[in-house]
Every structure is written in structure tokens, then in C-alpha cells.
Amino acid sequence: MTEEQNIPGESFAELFEQACRKTTWVGKVVKGTVIDVDENFVTVEVGLKSEGRIAVSEFAHGGRKGEIQISDCIDVYIDNYESKSGEIVLSREKALREAAWDDFEQAFKKGASVMGTMFSRVKGGFMVDLNGATAFLPGSQVDVRPIKDITPLLGIEQPFMILKMDKQRENIVVSRRSVLEGVNAEDLSKAVASLEEGQVLTGIVKNVTSYGAFVDIGGVDGLLHNTDISWKRINHPGEVLSPGQEIQVKIIKFTRETKRISLGIKQLTEDPWQGVGEEFKVGSKIRGKVTNVTDYGIFVEIKEGVEGLVYVSEISWKKNPLPAKIAQSGDEVDVVVLDVDVSKRRMGLGMKQLLTNPWEEIQSNFPIGLVFDATISSVAAFGLFVKINNEVDGMVHINDVTWERDKDSELAKYKKGDVVRVKVLEVDPAKERIALGIKQLTEQTKSGSASEHRRGTVVTCIVSAIKEDCIEVTTSNGDRGVIKKMDLAKDRQDRRTDRFAVGEKVDAQVITLDRVTHTLLLSIKSLEIEDEKQVMKEYGSSNSGASLGDILGIAIGRKNKE
Numbered sequence: 349m350t351e352e353q354n355i356p357g358e359s360f361a362e363l364f365e366q367a368c369r370k371t372t373w374v375g376k377v378v379k380g381t382v383i384d385v386d387e388n389f390v391t392v393e394v395g396l397k398s399e400g401r402i403a404v405s406e407f408a409h410g411g412r413k414g415e416i417q418i419s420d421c422i423d424v425y426i427d428n429y430e431s432k433s434g435e436i437v438l439s440r441e442k443a444l445r446e447a448a449w450d451d452f453e454q455a456f457k458k459g460a461s462v463m464g465t466m467f468s469r470v471k472g473g474f475m476v477d478l479n480g481a482t483a484f485l486p487g488s489q490v491d492v493r494p495i496k497d498i499t500p501l502l503g504i505e506q507p508f509m510i511l512k513m514d515k516q517r518e519n520i521v522v523s524r525r526s527v528l529e530g531v532n533a534e535d536l537s538k539a540v541a542s543l544e545e546g547q548v549l550t551g552i553v554k555n556v557t558s559y560g561a562f563v564d565i566g567g568v569d570g571l572l573h574n575t576d577i578s579w580k581r582i583n584h585p586g587e588v589l590s591p592g593q594e595i596q597v598k599i600i601k602f603t604r605e606t607k608r609i610s611l612g613i614k615q616l617t618e619d620p621w622q623g624v625g626e627e628f629k630v631g632s633k634i635r636g637k638v639t640n641v642t643d644y645g646i647f648v649e650i651k652e653g654v655e656g657l658v659y660v661s662e663i664s665w666k667k668n669p670l671p672a673k674i675a676q677s678g679d680e681v682d683v684v685v686l687d688v689d690v691s692k693r694r695m696g697l698g699m700k701q702l703l704t705n706p707w708e709e710i711q712s713n714f715p716i717g718l719v720f721d722a723t724i725s726s727v728a729a730f731g732l733f734v735k736i737n738n739e740v741d742g743m744v745h746i747n748d749v750t751w752e753r754d755k756d757s758e759l760a761k762y763k764k765g766d767v768v769r770v771k772v773l774e775v776d777p778a779k780e781r782i783a784l785g786i787k788q789l790t791e792q793t794k795s796g797s798a799s800e801h802r803r804g805t806v807v808t809c810i811v812s813a814i815k816e817d818c819i820e821v822t823t824s825n826g827d828r829g830v831i832k833k834m835d836l837a838k839d840r841q842d843r844r845t846d847r848f849a850v851g852e853k854v855d856a857q858v859i860t861l862d863r864v865t866h867t868l869l870l871s872i873k874s875l876e877i878e879d880e881k882q883v884m885k886e887y888g889s890s891n892s893g894a895s896l897g898d899i900l901g902i903a904i905g906r907k908n909k910e
Contacts, residue, residue: 374426374427376425376426377423377424377425377426377443377446377447378394378395378423378424378426379394379421379422379423379424380392380393380394380395380400380421380422380423380424380438381393381394381419381420381421381422382416382417382418382419382420382421382422383399383418383419384418385404385416385417385418387404388403388404389401389402389403389404390402390403390404390407390416390440392422392424392438394424394426394436394438396436398435398436399435399436400424400426400435400436400437400438401435401438402424402438402439402440404416406439406440406441407440422440422443423440423443423444423447424438424439424440424443425438425439425440425441425442425443425445425446426438427439427442441480441481441482442518444479444480444481445480445481445482445518447480448478448479448480448481449481449515452478452481452510452513452520453513453515455510456510456513459509461507461508461509461527462478462507462508462509462510462522463478463479463505463506463507463508464476464477464478464479464483464505464506464507464508464522465477465503465504465505465506466485466498466501466502466503466504466506466524467502467503468502469498470484472486472487473485473486473487473489473490474487474490474498476508476522478508478520478522481520482520483508483510483520483521483522484519484520484521484522485508485521485522485523485524486521486523488525489511489522489523489524489525489526490524490525491524491525491528492525492528492529493555493562493569494557495555496555496557501524506524506527507524507527508522508523508524508527509522509523509524509526509527509530510522510523511523511526538567539566539567539568540568540602540604540607540609543565543568543599543602543609544599544602545599545600545601545602546598546599547598547599548596548597548598548616549565549566549596549597549598549599550565550594550595550596550597551563551564551565551566551570551594551595551596551597551611552564552592552593552594552595553589553590553591553592553593553594553595554569554591555591556585556586556589556590556591557585558584558585559573559574559585560572560573560574560576560577560585561577561585561589563595563597563611565597565599565609565611568607568609569609570597570599570609570610570611571608571609571610571611572585572589572597572611572612572613573610576600576610576611576612576613576614576615577589577612577613577614578613578614578653579614579617579619579620579621579652579653579654580639580649580652580653580655581639581640581647581649581655595613596613596616597611597612597613597616598611598612598613598615598616599611600612600615614653619653620651620652620653620654621653621654621690621693622690624654624688624690624695625688625690627651628650628685628688628695629685630685630686630687630688631684631685632684632685633682633683633684633702634650634682634683634684634685635680635681635682635683636648636649636650636656636680636681636683636697637649637678637679637680637681638675638676638677638678638679638680638681639655639677640677641671641672641675641676641677642671643660643671644659644660644671645657645658645659645660645662645663645671646658646663646671646674646675646681646699648681648683648697650683650695650697654695655695656683656685656694656695656696656697657694657695657696657697658683658697658698658699659696662686662696662697662698662699662700662701663699663700664699664700664703664739665700665703665705665706665707665739665740665780666739666740666741667741667780674699681699682699682702683697683698683699683702684697684698684699684701684702685697686698686701706736706737706739706740707740707777707780708777710736710737710740710775710777710782711775711777714736714772714775714782715772715775716772716773716774716775717771717772718771718772719769719770719771719772719789720769720770721767721768721769721770722734722735722736722742722767722768722770722784723735723765723766723767724762724763724764724765724766724767724768725741725764726741726764727759727762727763727764729746730745730746731743731744731745731746731748731749731759732744732749732759732762732768734768734770734784736782740780740782742770742772742782742783742784743781743782743783743784744768744770744784744785744786745783745785746759747866748773748783748784748785748786748787748788749762749785749786749787750786750787751787751790751866753828768786769786769789770784770785770786770789771784771785771786771788771789772784773785773788801823801827801858801861801868802858803858803859803860804857804858805857805858806855806856806857806858806875807823807824807829807855807856807857807858807868807870808823808824808853808854808855809821809822809823809824809829809853809854809855809856809870810822810824810851810852810853811848811849811850811851811852811853811854812828812850813850814845814846814848814849814850815845816833816845817832817833817845818830818831818832818833818845819831819836819845819848821854821856821870823868827866827868828866828867828868829856829867829868829869829870830867830868830869830870831854831856831870831871831872832869832871833845834873835856835859835870835871835872835873835874836848836872836873837872837873837876838873838876838877838880854872855872855875856870856871856872856874856875857870857871857872857874857875857878858870859871859874
């Protein structure tokens with residue numbers, strides 16, 4: 349065999365040997381010597397064809413910077429025999445994981461805990477260093493109850509239970525909560541055995557939340573809810589409680605099956621609402637302290653633990669006052685008791701009742717029909733508010749501003765501060781309302797006003813608009829009228845709005861006048877019924893034997909001749 353013939357044979361042998369070497373070494377944990385350390389990589393000699401490099405970050409465990417030096421002998425995991433650059437791919441983290449994996453599997457099977465250190469927060473939980481191997485700790489498995497500040501738990505070696513492990517995916521999930529529940533189970537059973545509702549105990553505040561505080565009462569935790577801390581209003585438990593504080597509490601509810609304990613502090617003192625109904629009679633005047641101001645009213649404490657509400661409508665005789673401009677927290681104010689409901693622990697208070705009621709004078713000083721000048725205090729989409737005095741405003745509804753049909757354009761001509769002449773239309777002290785008008789000042793100069801059309805009057809109208817449920821009309825005097833669908837005809841089949849056309853003349857009878865919108869409500873049906881009665885009265889008295897149709901035909905013919 350020639351030399352040329354030997355080359356392919358030798359090459360094949362070498363390739364075979366290399367393939368076997370790759371298969372043999374990949375996935376193995378071997379000893380290696382550190383020969384170089386730079387900012388990003390650690391170079392390790394493992395006695396194979398080339399060195400391997402490992403990222404410096406793999407030597408950092410539990411958030412601590414790794415300490416590695418040249419000539420250190422370490423265990424490394426061969427991840428790949430040869431990378432694209434020809435180097436051996438090594439892993440320090442996988443080597444540690446492999447070394448500890450057997451111990452983890454044993455602990456997992458036995459339900460034993462393993463030691464680890466929480467070192468960083470990630471999405472959904474935290475990372476835990478298990479002696480070099482990294483595990484995931486879900487947020488729900490950190491403690492038996494939500495923890496607001498996790499900082500004290502970081503960097504401390506503590507036990508964890510393995511919930512799940514997958515060697516192929518190199519995935520480990522652990523729980524700190526399971527350890528706590530296991531440790532506390534025996535102590536908890538002993539502690540709760542002696543607990544009864546009504547007991548008064550000394551406890552230590554462990555944690556304060558927005559809804560209450562958790563209190564340790566001898567190895568058992570109970571919840572002290574916001575509403576059970578004090579008879580007084582408390583915005584946040586942190587105002588009166590802090591972690592580590594020693595307090596006296598009473599067990600107000602204890603469910604032995606679920607071991608849930610509700611605690612109270614206010615139950616240690618007498619309920620201040622007892623006897624409030626006898627102590628504070630309706631109508632009595634008292635002095636209290638403002639505890640809270642809201643958009644809907646002012647809360648006033650009239651005695652320790654007893655609050656009442658001055659609703660916004662009871663603050664001032666002025667409409668819609670701003671509570672924040674009337675009083676501030678801490679102010680002392682005089683109030684009148686309006687109502688008391690001890691069962692619901694509610695008390696209605698009033699402040700305006702201590703002031704002179706301006707409506708007592710308004711009814712006598714502003715009789716209906718009075719004309720006077722007033723200043724516009726505000727302009728709304730539905731009308732004008734004008735000053736009657738410093739506390740009371742009167743309203744000119746948009747329909748009482750002008751006789752014109754385009755009322756919005758007329759309303760836009762007015763602005764705050766303008767002085768206008770108005771007429772009193774209505775005064776209602778019970779509803780604290782005074783209705784005024786501007787257009788009524790020209791009512792007598794406007795001929796044919798809608799108010800002159802009495803019930804039963806027959807008017808000739810022009811159809812101005814056709815709608816599905818009615819037709820709108822305008823009288824010869826320019827008044828607006830409406831004929832509803834049911835009033836379009838006596839016969840049901842003729843009650844169709846499409847029978848009419850815009851511009852068509854129709855006769856109709858006045859039913860009523862809407863004095864708010866000054867719109868006439870008209871009826872063609874009523875007019876037809878009235879005409880029929882009149883015809884029967886004139887022509888139906890004879891015994892001629894003529895039918896109703898004959899009589900109506902005669903009447904209509906006579907009317908047309910006229």
C-alpha cells in the first residue's frame with residue numbers, strides 16, 4: 349500500500365478518535381486549573397486539546413462577586429467539546445449544579461429542606477443560590493402572608509423546600525413558605541388550643557398594611573382590621589400603630605377550623621354610641637371638631653368616637669357651597685342635630701340651621717309679579733342665575749329668557765356680571781327656589797301670545813316639521829304648537845304623520861299650554877269630535893231618517909258654501 353493510499357486510512361482513524369473523544373467528554377464534570385482571569389472571562393486548562401473559557405458572572409453566587417485566582421483548581425462542566433472558534437465550552441454553574449443535584453433529588457424525595465440565599469428580584473419572584481446552583485422562588489412562596497419589604501430577607505442563608513425540579517431543563521423551583529408552614533404547624537396547634545373569643549392578650553405588631561395590622565399573640569398571628577382599631581376615624585393604621593409595638597388586643601372572632609383570628613382594640617373600651625340618642629336630641633345645638641372635609645360634606649366629631657356628617661345641602665342656604673371653603677380639619681364649629689340612627693351609627697348635622705333663613709323674607713319681599721334689577725352670577729346651558737341676595741340666587745330658565753325660537757343664541761348674549769331686569773314668576777320656600785323671567789316683561793306688547801289661547805280655542809296652523817310621533821306647527825301669531833300622533837285624527841287609520849306635508853294648513857283645537865316651554869298642545873281629533881257633536885245637535889234632531897253620513901255631508905256642504 350502506497351503512502352497516498354495510507355492518508356485516507358489515517359485521516360479516518362483520527363476523525364473517529366476525535367468523535368469518540370467528543371462523545372466521551374461532553375456532559376462530564378472534570379477538574380481544571382485556572383490559567384488566566386480577565387474582566388469578562390476565566391480561562392481554564394482541563395488537559396484536553398485546548399483551554400476553555402467561562403464567563404466571570406458564573407463565579408458570582410447569591411449576588412456576591414466570585415473570588416477566583418490563577419492556579420485555582422476547580423470543577424467545570426464540559427458543555428461542548430469544540431465551539432466555532434475551536435475552544436472547549438465550559439460551565440462553572442453547571443458543574444456546581446451537577447455536584448449538588450444528587451443531594452437535591454434526595455431532599456426532594458424525602459421532603460427535606462435545603463439551604464439557600466435569596467439574592468435578586470426577577471419577574472414573578474426571586475432568584476435563590478443553592479450552594480452555587482440557581483433556583484427560582486415564586487413571589488407567592490416567599491412567606492405565609494404578603495410581605496411589603498423583602499429587603500431584610502436578601503443575602504441571608506435560610507432553608508427552602510424544593511417544589512419542583514427538572515434536571516433535563518436545569519430547572520429548580522423552591523419555597524420558603526412551605527418551610528415556615530411546616531415549622532409553625534406544631535407550635536400553631538399548641539398556641540391556638542388555648543385561644544377563645546373574648547380573651548384579652550398582649551401582642552406585638554408584626555406588619556402594618558393599608559387595611560389593618562398583623563399582630564403576634566404568642567406564636568399565633570391575628571388580623572387587627574382598620575375598623576377595629578379605634579372608635580374614631582382612622583385613615584391609615586400607620587397613624588397609630590408601628591411594627592414592634594406592644595399592644596393590648598381582644599379576640600373578637602376565632603375560627604378554629606381555619607385558625608383565622610380577628611382582633612380588636614376598640615372593643616376594650618365602651619362603645620361611645622351607647623346613649624347617643626338620649627344625649628343628643630334632634631334640634632339640639634352642639635359644638636364639635638372637624639375631622640374630615642369631602643366634596644359631599646363635613647365630618648364633625650361631637651364627642652370622643654362619635655362623628656356626624658353635615659351634608660353639603662345643610663352647610664349653607666346658598667346652593668352648592670364648597671365644603672373646603674367653609675371649614676378645614678381641626679376647626680371647631682357649631683352644628684345642629686338633624687337626625688340620629690344609633691343602629692347604623694349615623695348622625696345628620698346641620699350648619700345652615702344656625703343662620704337666618706333667607707327664604708322666610710324672600711317670599712314676602714319678592715311677591716309674584718315683582719320686577720327688579722339683578723346681577724347675573726353665572727350662565728348655564730339651561731338658563732341664567734341672578735343674585736337675589738348674598739346667599740340666594742334666582743333662576744331665569746332658558747324658556748323664560750326670550751320669545752324668540754332660537755333661544756340658545758339669545759342666551760349667549762348674556763354674561764356673568766351683567767345687570768338684567770327680571771320678573772318674579774314663582775317662589776317656593778320649601779324647595780328653596782325662585783323662578784324669574786325676562787321675556788315676561790314684554791308679554792303684554794306681544795299680540796296673540798300663546799298664553800291667550802284658552803282650552804278649546806280653534807286655531808289655524810302651518811305644519812313646520814314632521815316627526816315620527818308628532819307634527820310641529822306654528823300658529824298665525826307665531827306661537828309654537830305640537831300635535832301628537834294620537835291626536836292627528838279621530839279614526840285610528842288616519843293617525844299617520846306622513847299624511848301631512850310641511851307648509852300645509854291645518855285646523856286644530858287647543859288642549860293645553862305648557863307654561864315651561866310655552867308650547868301649545870293641539871288636537872285635530874278633538875276638533876273632529878266637537879264638529880260631529882255640533883252637526884248632530886243641529887241636524888240630528890229631526891226624524892227624517894237620514895243617516896249620520898247624510899247629515900255630515902249636508903253640514904260639510906253648508907260649511908263649504910259659507
